[in-house]
Amino acid sequence: MADTGKRLLIKRYASRRLYNTETSDYVTLEDIAGFIRDGREVQIVDLKSGDDLTRQYLLQIIAEHESRGESVLPVDVLNDLVRSYMTGKVSVVPEFLQQSFAMLRDGQAKVMENMTSLNPIAKMPGFDAMQAQQEAFMKAMTGSWPGKTSSGLEPSEPESNEDLAAIKRQLAELQDKLSKLK
Template identity: 70%
Template structure:
């Protein structure tokens, strides 16, 4: 049975005194952008200080988020950032982590449902020339967008779904989409 991202051991990154980050799996140095890529690919990452053994994961994840936000890749609205700052000085500090975790879990589930529902709606553009190419691009985009969300492709009843199960699901979705396109073209 294939190992899922949730079952896999985290990718261990060691920070040397020179502040360079070392990937212990590939035995090479990595950047923050490399680490962000591992995470987008569904990997769990743990960053430790080689000398002290301190876990630096949170610090580096926050740095990755700050760099993306400063480059204009804003995901966090000002209101949310303000509320987060406030939560550090209020009694809300104890409930904020659970609330955020539950909110992101709902987001992941919503994205999974969106992908399921996406294939069930007839598309009036199916008869348009070049639609197939556009559809392939859209599927590739959605796949890349969803790849950063662990559990996005998982069935809620079977969290340990294998890669062949994912291919079967994709084949079923393609079949449903083809059937819908056929029905639409008959209208």
């Protein structure tokens, strides 16, 4: 298994093929997107010149998702990005976006942290189901960005259909119990 804490080096050959130096095989843009979703830092370099092409390929991944109808960024945000690059002035937009995403990741970790057993509400019947639902919601909202779960561990594999069904069943039970309390 690959070390997820270390930056993954991808080399681009003259043929434009992308080579994973960790597993010694060729990869696609979709593979690279998967590595990133799994929490890996990726660096893509041109084998001949040594130029860092990471930014170019990450933008290409986003563009491909957009062209398939998977809206990544709202049109207003895309317009603002284009404007920030076209003004010729130094833009604060990249720094702002970086800080915003960092705050979102930190916020996700704090929400999960606050849902620990130290919280008196955790003793309420059905709390486990509510906590599992919150974790699934945060994972869905952030696209499985790396971050800590309530157990303090990195998120593992995506939720299976059985897990999702169990969460829904537990949520229904919790809602039923809450309605009986009223």
